[in-house]
Amino acid sequence: MSTPADHEPSKKPLKMPAVPRPSASVLLLSPTNQILLLHRVKKASSFASAHVFPGGALSKTHDGEIPDVDDPGRHQDGPAYRMAAVRETFEECGILLAKSKKTGKLFTEISDAEREQGRRDVHSGKVKFAELLQNWGAVPDTESLIPFTRWVTPPNVPKRFSTQMYIYFLPLGSLSPTKHAAPKAAPPSGATEEEEDAPDLVIPNPTHDGGIEHTAARFLPPHKWISLARQNRIILFPPQFILTHLLAPFLAPTITSPASPTPPLSTLQAEREALLTFLSKPRVYAGEAEVSFAEACISPLVLGKTQYGDVLPDTRRQGLDKGTAVLMLDRPGKEVEAQGLGRRGLKEWVVTTRFAREGPRDVAVWRREELLGSGGKEGKEKL
Structure with a gap:
């Protein structure tokens, strides 16, 4: 059983740091640009009681060859990571990120009963994931996964992972797996009214795994998840918080309640394009070129806690509770640095949090200069 202590940095370095276990996670975006989070059970093997993206550890049985510990590909995007991302998403929420061999579109050509049985069979090891897809006439849509940072658990934490994060956009115009109806908009150029009214795809609603690891699966706008975390109504660990936070200004900003009207397709597409521009645009911080979001490799390092003295200037720790x-x-972590590949993390931001008994609380993202007073122009407020 996992506890919050499994993810809280120890005050003293561990004698023998655990080897980071390769894993993959997906920031899954609905047809209305909302993001899926799963609520972990209290007895989950990791991130107990937290809200997380679909994902999990790589499997040789299902995902193919996993790079060895000393292999340069161990902490790089690769085929096994992508296959694991598709498989774990299917196992954990029932949505299959695969394309039909017949149509080339997202595969939805099975009944709910077939999908759930396949999901259980893969999870139990009764059938290999690739074989299941082959039997269904589907191929994993690994090419549509967009790399969005890698996270390596620090060495002074008992349970460690090297997690490749991805973004995946479910098709616009399909029936959204939320309470919102399919988007109503002017038909694309050349499309008929009938084509507009009849979605090409009906995507199944995300479901939890029956309480094995999750108790709920839900799409919400990124800004709503961040609001819930800021109120400490849900637990988001720093990686989930900052990545959701980065999406919030771009995706579903006008959806504030279930009654909010769904934006037209043109608006939803514009939201996605704005996000992709943000992710791909060369980044500069304090006059220096920054690593891209696709290549960023992050191993969070605890700089200090506010009660430890002059780690932070008095004028910049206002509003931070003791123990933050x-x-x-x-930094990318010692294992990645040892490979000599020049991987880097994100210098522009820092995260503050309190590690409480139930998990991280009061998580917030700040501009680096806002707390540390160097590396750029003075900031004035939390992001």
Whole structure:
């Protein structure tokens, strides 16, 4: 059983750090640009009681060859990571990120009963994931996964992972797996009214795994998840918080309640394009070129806690409770640094949080200069 202590940095370095276990996670975006989070059970093997993205550890049985510990591909995007991302998403929420061999579109050509049985069979090891897809006439849509940072658990934490994060956009115009109806908009150029009214795809609603690891699966706008976390109504660990936070300004900003009207397709597409521009645009911080979001490799480093003295200047710790940890995001971790590949993290931001008994609380993202007073122009407020 996992506890919050399994993810809280120890005050003293561990004698023998655990080897980071390769894993993959997906930031799954609905047809209305909302993001899926799963609520972990209290007895989950990791991130107990937290809200997380679909994902999990790589499997040789299902995902193919996993790079060895000393292999340069161990902490790089690769085929096994992508296959694991598709498989774990299917196992954990029932949505299959695969394309039909017949149509080339997202595969939805099975009944709910077939999908759930396949999901159970893969999870139990009764059938290999690739064989299941072959039997169904589907191929994993690994090419549509967009790399969005890698996270390596620090060495002074008992349970460690090297997690490749991805973004995946479910098709616009399909029936959204939320309470919102399919988007109503002017038909694309050349499309008929009938084509507009009849979605090409009906995507199944996400479901939890029956309480094995999750008790709920739900799409919400990124800004709503961040609001719930800021109120401490849900637990988001720093990686989930900052990545959701980065999406919030771009995706579903006008959806504030279930009654909010769904934006037209043109608006939803514009939201996605704006996000992709943000992710792909060369980044500069304090006059220096920054690593891209696709290549960023982050192993959070605890700079200090506010009660430990002059870690933070008095004028910049206002509003931070005693015991608040400051996490730096600019280092890739010792295992990655040892490979000599020049991987880097994100220098522009830092994260603050309190590690409470139930998990991280009061998580917030700050501009680096806002707390540390260097590396750029003075900031004035939390992000």
